[in-house]
Amino acid sequence: MGRSGRPDLCRAELPALTVAGVGDAGHFLPADAPEAIARALGDRLRTFDE
Numbered sequence: 001m002g003r004s005g006r007p008d009l010c011r012a013e014l015p016a017l018t019v020a021g022v023g024d025a026g027h028f029l030p031a032d033a034p035e036a037i038a039r040a041l042g043d044r045l046r047t048f049d050e
Helices: 003-013 034-049
Strands: none
Touching: none
């Protein structure tokens, strides 16, 4: 399976969690994709205001 399928796999395996695809990154995601993580968290946190 390529990396692009991982968010779908996580959603299937962990249905009670919110999963966001943040693109390709290495082992330590915060160092490799900090902007994508911040964007995903911001998007999720905004849903609490609705």
